[in-house]
Amino acid sequence: xxxxxxxxxxxxxxxxxxxxxxxxxxxxxxxxxxxxxxxxxxxxxxxxxxxxxxxxxxxxxxxxxxxxxxxxxxxxxxxxxxxxxxxxxxxxxxxxxxxxxxxxxxxxxxxxxxxxxxxxxxxxxxxxxxxxxxxxxxxxxxxxxxxxxxxxxxxxxxxxxxxxxxxxxxxxxxxxxxxxxxxxxxxxxxxxxxxxxxxxxxxxxxxxxxxxxxxxxxxxxxxxxxxxxxxxxxxxxxxxxxxxxxxxxxxxxxxxxxxxxxxxxxxxxxxxxxxxxxxxxxxxxxxxxxxxxxxxxxxxxxxxxxxxxxxxxxxxxxxxxxxxxxxxxxxxxxxxxxxxxxxxxxxxxxxxxxxxxxxxxxxxxxxxxxxxxxxxxxxxxxxxxxxxxxxxxxxxxxxxxxxxxxxxxxxxxxxxxxxxxxxxxxxxxxxxxxxxxxxxxxxxxxxxxxxxxxxxxxxxxxxxxxxxxxxxxxxxxxxxxxxxxxxxxxxxxxxxxxxxxxxxxxxxxxxxxxxxxxxxxxxxxxxxxxxxxxxxxxxxxxxxxxxxxxxxxxxxxxxxxxxxxxxxxxxxxxxxxxxxxxxxxxxxxxxxxxxxxxxxxxxxxxxxxxxxxxxxxxxxxxxxxxxxxxxxxxxxxxxxxxxxxxxxxxxxxxxxxxxxxxxxxxxxxxxxxxxxxxxxxxxxxxxxxxxxxxxxxxxxxxxxxxxxxxxxxxxxxxxxxxxxxxxxxxxxxxxxxxxxxxxxxxxxxxxxxxxxxxxxxxxxxxxxxxxxxxxxxxxxxxxxxxxxxxxxx
Amino acid sequence: xxxxxxxxxxxxxxxxxxxxxxxxxxxxxxxxxxxxxxxxxxxxxxxxxxxxxxxxxxxxxxxxxxxxxxxxxxxxxxxxxxxxxxxxxxxxxxxxxxxxxxxxxxxxxxxxxxxxxxxxxxxxxxxxxxxxxxxxxxxxxxxxxxxxxxxxxxxxxxxxxxxxxxxxxxxxxxxxxxxxxxx
Numbered sequence: 001x002x003x004x005x006x007x008x009x010x011x012x013x014x015x016x017x018x019x020x021x022x023x024x025x026x027x028x029x030x031x032x033x034x035x036x037x038x039x040x041x042x043x044x045x046x047x048x049x050x051x052x053x054x055x056x057x058x059x060x061x062x063x064x065x066x067x068x069x070x071x072x073x074x075x076x077x078x079x080x081x082x083x084x085x086x087x088x089x090x091x092x093x094x095x096x097x098x099x100x101x102x103x104x105x106x107x108x109x110x111x112x113x114x115x116x117x118x119x120x121x122x123x124x125x126x127x128x129x130x131x132x133x134x135x136x137x138x139x140x141x142x143x144x145x146x147x148x149x150x151x152x153x154x155x156x157x158x159x160x161x162x163x164x165x166x167x168x169x170x171x172x173x174x175x176x177x178x179x180x181x182x183x184x185x186x187x188x189x190x191x192x193x194x195x196x197x198x199x200x201x202x203x204x205x206x207x208x209x210x211x212x213x214x215x216x217x218x219x220x221x222x223x224x225x226x227x228x229x230x231x232x233x234x235x236x237x238x239x240x241x242x243x244x245x246x247x248x249x250x251x252x253x254x255x256x257x258x259x260x261x262x263x264x265x266x267x268x269x270x271x272x273x274x275x276x277x278x279x280x281x282x283x284x285x286x287x288x289x290x291x292x293x294x295x296x297x298x299x300x301x302x303x304x305x306x307x308x309x310x311x312x313x314x315x316x317x318x319x320x321x322x323x324x325x326x327x328x329x330x331x332x333x334x335x336x337x338x339x340x341x342x343x344x345x346x347x348x349x350x351x352x353x354x355x356x357x358x359x360x361x362x363x364x365x366x367x368x369x370x371x372x373x374x375x376x377x378x379x380x381x382x383x384x385x386x387x388x389x390x391x392x393x394x395x396x397x398x399x400x401x402x403x404x405x406x407x408x409x410x411x412x413x414x415x416x417x418x419x420x421x422x423x424x425x426x427x428x429x430x431x432x433x434x435x436x437x438x439x440x441x442x443x444x445x446x447x448x449x450x451x452x453x454x455x456x457x458x459x460x461x462x463x464x465x466x467x468x469x470x471x472x473x474x475x476x477x478x479x480x481x482x483x484x485x486x487x488x489x490x491x492x493x494x495x496x497x498x499x500x501x502x503x504x505x506x507x508x509x510x511x512x513x514x515x516x517x518x519x520x521x522x523x524x525x526x527x528x529x530x531x532x533x534x535x536x537x538x539x540x541x542x543x544x545x546x547x548x549x550x551x552x553x554x555x556x557x558x559x560x561x562x563x564x565x566x567x568x569x570x571x572x573x574x575x576x577x578x579x580x581x582x583x584x585x586x587x588x589x590x591x592x593x594x595x596x597x598x599x600x601x602x603x604x605x606x607x608x609x610x611x612x613x614x615x616x617x618x619x620x621x622x623x624x625x626x627x628x629x630x631x632x633x634x635x636x637x638x639x640x641x642x643x644x645x646x647x648x649x650x651x652x653x654x655x656x657x658x659x660x661x662x663x664x665x666x667x668x669x670x671x672x673x674x675x676x677x678x679x680x681x682x683x684x685x686x687x688x689x690x691x692x693x694x695x696x697x698x699x700x701x702x703x704x705x706x707x708x709x710x711x712x713x714x715x716x717x718x719x720x721x722x723x724x725x726x727x728x729x730x731x732x733x734x735x736x737x738x739x740x741x742x743x744x745x746x747x748x749x750x751x752x753x754x755x756x757x758x759x760x761x762x763x764x765x766x767x768x769x770x771x772x773x774x775x776x777x778x779x780x781x782x783x784x785x786x787x788x789x790x791x792x793x
Numbered sequence: 794x795x796x797x798x799x800x801x802x803x804x805x806x807x808x809x810x811x812x813x814x815x816x817x818x819x820x821x822x823x824x825x826x827x828x829x830x831x832x833x834x835x836x837x838x839x840x841x842x843x844x845x846x847x848x849x850x851x852x853x854x855x856x857x858x859x860x861x862x863x864x865x866x867x868x869x870x871x872x873x874x875x876x877x878x879x880x881x882x883x884x885x886x887x888x889x890x891x892x893x894x895x896x897x898x899x900x901x902x903x904x905x906x907x908x909x910x911x912x913x914x915x916x917x918x919x920x921x922x923x924x925x926x927x928x929x930x931x932x933x934x935x936x937x938x939x940x941x942x943x944x945x946x947x948x949x950x951x952x953x954x955x956x957x958x959x960x961x962x963x964x965x966x967x968x969x970x971x972x973x974x975x976x
Contacts, residue, residue, distance in 0.1 A: 016902055023910030024898040026845015026885030030911065033844035066808065117830065198849040198857050198945055199911045249847065249857075249911025250945050282850040504909030504946045672905050672947060679948035703854030703943070711949040712940040 003585045009523030010516040010585070011731060014668035017509045018528075019247075019502070028247040031202045034217050036275040039204065040069055042265050043119035045109040045126050046284065047101035050137070050359040050696025051148065052130035054100060054108070061125035062111055067118035069272060071126065072110040072264060074098035084153075085233045085263055088225070088256075088327035088475055091162070092154070093362065095260040100133065102150055102322035103361045104696055105287030107260040112268045112276055135696035136160065138786070139296060139317045139356040150322055150357045162324050162355030165333040168415050172348035173302075176311030180302035184387040189765045190375045191689040191786050192294035192319065192360075194286055194706065195367040197503070199249020201289055202279035203262045205269035214270070215242045218262060220531075221251040221501050222541025225327075225475065227533045229258045234266060245531035251503035252680075253365045254290050256543050257325050286706055287698045290326060291360075291690065292367025294319040294786075295375045299383045307393050307401040312341055312349040312414060314379065318372075319358050326364040327543075328371055329473045329480070335364075335371030336464055338415035340380045343424055343462040343634065344402040349414035359696045368680055368741040370465055370544035377461040381746030385457070385753065386762060395750070396432055399460055400425060419462060421724045422634045422660065428460055430720055431636040431658045440640055453643040454653075455755025459746040460637075464630040465735025466549020475540065479626065482546070483537035484554035486515065486562055487620035490608040492601030493525045496558075499539010500551035501531045505737060506669045507547065511555050513665050514731065518559030519566075519600050520586020537622050545735030548665065549726075554625035556730035561621040566603040569619075572612035573598050631726045631734035633661040637678070637747040643755040648774030650752050652682065652715040657744075660722040662734035667721075674740045675717050681744020683709045685752075689767050691786045814878045818843065819887030827874045833867075834858045836874035837884060845885035845914045849943070856942030859915035860884050866922040868915075868941075885914035888921070896959040897921055906955030908946030916942045920956045928964050932957065 009015040022028050059071040074096040077083040084092045097108050111122035136142045136150060142160035151157045177183060204217040214236055220226050223243040231238040248255060265278040280289070300313040316334060320326075328335050334353035341349060355364075367374065388398035403424040404411045411419045435456070444454040470479035483499040496511055512526040530536055539551060563583070570588035571578045574596060582591050589597030598606075607619035640653040657674055664670045680688075687707040690700035700706035725732030745766065752768050753761070760780035764772050772783045811826040818841060825840045837843045837860065848870050849857035858870040861883035888895040897917045900906065907913040916939060923930060923938035930938070935956045936949070944952060 017905070019910065020902040020907060023907055023913050024885075024894065024901050024917070025889055026843070026914045028845075028910050030844075030847065032838075032848070035839075035842075116835075117828070196945065197909070197911070198855050198943060199847070199909070200849075248909060249849075250909040252945065282852065282855075506908070668905050672908060672951060675948035675950050676908065676946045677948075680945075702852050703850045704852065708943050708945070710940040710943060711936040711953065714949045717948065717950060 003520050005517060005585055008516050008520065009513055011513060011663065011665055013513060013666065015509055015513060015523060015666055017506050019506065019508045030199060030247045030249055031204065031217050031219050032279045034204055034246065036204060036206055039275040039277050040112050040114060040272065041116040041119045042110050042112045042268055042276050042278040043116065043123045044107050044261055044264070044284065045111065045123045046288065047097065047104060047106040047108050049101060049130055049132055050104045050135040051133040052101050053133060054097060055129045055131050057109065058127040059109065061127065062122040065118060065121050065125060067114040068111060068122040069114070070112045070268060071122065072096060072268060077267065080267065082233065082263065082267055085258065087323060087325035088258065089324045090330065091324035093323040093325045095263045099153060101130070103359050104698055105284065105361055107264070107288070110264040110268065112272060135359045137358060137360065137692050137694065137696050139319050139358065142356045142358050150359060160357040162320050162357055163333045164354050166352045167338045168350035169348045170350045173311045173313055173350040176348050177302040177313065180310055181305040182303040182390060184301045184303060184383070184390045186299050186383055186386045186763055187784065188297045188299065188379060188382060188763060189785055190293045190295045190378055191766055192363060192691065193292050193367060193684060193688055194690050195252035195254035195290065195292055195365065196286065196706065196708065197250025197252055197254055200280035200282060200285035201255060201259055201261065203265045204275055204277040205266040206275040207269040207273065209273050213240050213242065214266065215244065216266060217244045217246060219248055219255045220245045221248070221255045221503055221543050223501060223531055223533050224499060224538050225541060226258060228478065230266065233263060243533045245501050248503035253292060253367045253369065253543055255503065256327050256365060257290050259289055282703065283701045286690065287701045288361050290365035291321065291363030292365050292369065293375060294363050297379045299379055301383055301387045303387055303391060307391055307398050309344060309346045309402050312346055314340065314351045316353045318353065318355050318364060319360065320355050320364050321358055321360040321362040323362040324355065325362040326366070327475050329467060329475060330477065331472060332371065335366065337372045337376045339373050339413070339417055339464045340376035342413040342417055342419055343404060343460060345404045345408065346414040351415065360692060366544055368677065368738045370463065370467060370738065373463045374742045377463055377742045378746050381459040381461060382749065385750045389757065395458055396428065396437060399428060399458065403428065403460065417464060418629060419632045420629060420727050422462055422632060423722055423724050424460065424634055427634055427636040427658045427660055427722050430722065431638045431656050434656045434718060434720055435638045435640065435654060453645055453755040454640065455643065455751040455753070456638065456640045457747045457750030457754055458636070458638050459743045459750065461743045462632045462634040463739065463742055465545040465633060466627055466631045467544050467546055468630050469628055470626045478540065480540050481624050481626040482539040482550035482554050483622060483624045484551060484558045485537045485622040486558045488562060488604045490605050492521060492604040494521060495527050495529065496555065497529045497536045498551045498555060499537050500542045500547040502542060505542065505547060505673070506666070510665045510669060511552070514552060514555045515559050517731065518556055519563055521600055545737040548733050549631045549729060549735050550625055550627055552733060553627060553730050554623045557625055558621050558623035561623060562619060565619060566600055568615065569603045569606050569611065570598050573602065573606055628728045631662065631729060633659065633734040633736060633739055635659045635739045635743045637740065637744050639747040639751045641751040641755060643752060643773060645777055648770035648772070648777065650768065650773060654718065655715050656718045656720065657740060658720040658722060659736065659739055660724050661736035661739065662724060662726040662729065663732035665733060670736050671719055673737050674719055677738060677740025678717050678744050679709060679714050680741040682715060682748055684745045685748035685766055685768055687767050687769065689786070812875050814874050816877045817881045819883060829873065829875055831874045832870055833872040833874045833877050834869040837869060843884050843886050847911055847914060849911065854943065856915045856919065857912050859918045859942060861918055861922060864922065864925060866919050883918065885917060888917060896962040897956065900955035900959035900962070904951050904955035904958050906947065906952040912942060912944045916944065916952060920959065924960050924963060928960060930960060
């Protein structure tokens with residue numbers, strides 16, 4: 001009797017989610033739901049100005065309000081050496097401002113009170129006097145001669161440059177450009193955006209004087225990194241710090257960095273010896289926490305007349321805001337921007353990257369993204385379309401000419417990554433067939449005769465997910481492995497813990513499926529726990545689509561360790577030697593006598609009641625997994641649109657997605673991830689951006705100004721799948737969470753630009769707001785830069 | 794709950810004027826002495842410990858805090874608690890009975906209509922208000938009815954399917970089958 005893997009909720013089962021049972025009842029446990037005895041509430045006073053010297057802070061009126069317990073200032077923090085904290089990228093960031101404020105929304109004071117209303121009253125009562133300084137709101141201003149120095153707090157900082165970095169083959173690229181038939185050039189801006197999970201950031205710090213133990217409930221995608229950071233910043237021994245990330249109301253990269261509010265709540269709890277809760281409001285979240293993107297590109301492509309790409313040159317200027325506080329692998333200053341063009345066979349490439357300080361909130365977090373791959377793939381696919389147009393070549397055919405072929409793996413990418421698997425052309429063809437490519441082109445021509453503008457956009461890309469192998473990937477020196485710990489109880493039920501942290505991805509469901517696949521224990525018999533640093537094994541957390549590639553692999557590996565021990569127990573129970581034992585899902589049997597066997601559950605019972613002589617009792621283990629390489633999913637996204645020339649409004653007609661993320665653990669959840677990602681892609685292309693006025697005021701500080709798509713605007717999605725297993729992942733899976741957000745935007749923008757072909761407009765920077773599209777149509781000019789502070793004049 | 798009437802103090806300062814609020818929450822009579830400025834969302838969450846009502850944006854945009862006030866969806870982050878005086882409030886905790894989930898809850902689970910779960914309570918209550926008025930909505934009608942509730946995870950397609958699933962089940966015609974896939 002062989003177990004049916006789908007029936008036990010193993011690999012490939014669209015198992016309904018375990019975590020839903022509490023979420024649909026409203027009994028999830030998010031940070032703001034946690035109430036501790038004697039808890040106080042903290043609210044933060046933020047700077048109204050983008051750049052100003054603080055001349056005085058008067059907190060007396062706040063202290064006069066009944067119920068206000070304490071007002072913390074930068075000076076108080078400085079007295080405890082906590083005014084500044086290290087960031088995850090070797091920079092420093094102000095916790096509470098001491099000398100000057102460097103962006104609008106920067107943390108200036110924190111009020112702790114009996115309830116959140118009183119805390120807010122306290123914030124209103126503080127009087128801060130500022131001496132305004134000239135604000136620097138974009139890289140152009142930051143690099144201009146005589147620009148105000150933003151980071152005058154740093155000893156050796158004499159300009160507004162965070163870093164200068166380069167990668168690739170400069171000479172080879174120069175040579176290829178010298179021999180090119182055609183050079184295609186395009187400049188672009190990937191606008192600043194905010195991951196904006198519906199739940200904001202927050203924490204509850206609870207310092208217990210009696211035990212010296214600090215417990216912090218926190219909205220963190222990476223609680224173990226936070227524990228290490230808190231230990232370093234607050235000088236509390238690591239074993240005396242417990243970080244608990246409860247249910248997270250979305251993360252998308254926003255909940256990776258260490259924020260000043262966390263640190264302030266911790267100090268407040270230590271000083272007041274009471275639990276202190278800090279929950280951001282939406283405006284605070286939007287104006288002060290981890291932005292994504294904000295990168296300017298100068299892109300060049302050397303081409304041969306037959307369509308072959310000979311070389312690529314990229315230069316990026318990234319706007320990091322006032323502090324370089326996003327987490328990037330320490331070797332790669334502009335993240336994995338150099339993963340661009342990984343799916344194309346291109347002999348050489350060169351990238352120069354410059355990071356720039358401005359008077360804006362710290363940005364550059366990996367918003368549903370592996371460290372800048374979202375920008376990389378967008379730039380790549382826009383450059384590809386521009387090049388095809390300039391060659392006068394069909395955009396699908398141009399891709400076909402340049403895509404890496406199935407028999408060419410492992411393949412060295414133009415910037416030096418090693419891709420290992422994929423069926424790129426098959427995905428492209430599947431997408432084209434699904435959308436009805438030839439028919440659409442005919443329809444488009446016909447519509448054009450009647451003055452209607454139809455367009456089709458393609459985006460094909462492979463991206464590096466699952467950072468990463470310890471040779472290359474670390475954050476602050478900590479290698480980016482991940483972990484799993486599995487305890488099988490005597491009745492064959494089990495508890496699994498990992499170093500990852502779900503924020504909607506459904507780990508409680510899918511990790512159990514991996515164990516079910518490896519051990520034959522039904523998924524419903526396995527409980528999954530994450531997010532508590534006192535109980536979970538050390539891991540780097542969940543972002544950059546790394547959970548399945550890294551922690552998921554660790555789940556496989558720990559299950560295999562359990563199986564190896566269970567095999568010995570099975571041999572003992574069946575009274576044969578180890579070598580005579582065979583495995584089938586959930587059961588060991590004697591080779592040649594399949595009916596003589598023991599189940600994994602029987603082995604579990606024996607592990608606690610009847611172990612062979614000399615064997616350690618129990619059935620539990622852990623695994624730390626250091627992946628040999630990144631995983632390389634491939635995607636082909638195709639969108640068709642109609643642009644209204646009278647208004648500049650564009651409607652999505654259809655969206656086809658072909659994703660190859662290797663083996664799918666839970667197809668239902670994978671599809672959910674893809675649809676969520678496509679929606680963010682559509683949002684980026686259509687409406688979602690945060691910009692600033694000339695004074696540095698954030699003009700996307702709430703959901704009335706920062707537009708997120710609703711059910712009404714969001715188009716429907718047609719999903720297709722190709723499966724090329726990852727050759728090095730234990731179950732052949734690849735990352736998927738961010739693919740559609742990364743690859744999707746270019747499909748929409750390429751579609752609109754395709755509709756505008758022949759008008760002289762080569763580029764409109766995102767978001768393609770109706771007024772920008774309309775203006776481009778009227779003037780025949782490119783529209784670039786971040787509105788309303790436009791860099792083009 | 795045995796007591797039909799309870800008092801919950803939601804302010805700690807004796808000098809602050811408070812107002813008595815009587816509300817029927819999920820069919821039970823509750824009362825509290827509150828500051829006039831207290832928001833309904835905070836009364837439900839902090840006063841009554843019904844934390845299924847989430848606050849997302851504080852500006853009536855995201856809809857995570859949606860509850861039903863006399864059957865109509867309202868965003869409880871911009872309703873004062875005192876405005877709910879002598880009214881009926883339904884929160885997510887009032888959807889299921891002890892033994893049975895509401896079809897909307899079943900639909901959200903079956904159709905994978907949620908990921909992080911933060912928007913889900915508000916989304917389900919907006920869906921309930923729709924289905925109470927219109928038991929057989931089209932996809933467009935569902936999308937329009939939910940357009941005051943933001944979701945960052947799902948892309949809405951499965952949420953729409955979940956609501957249509959529930960509608961079908963509530964109408965009683967051809968009840969949808971939950972697929973047996975490793976449940």
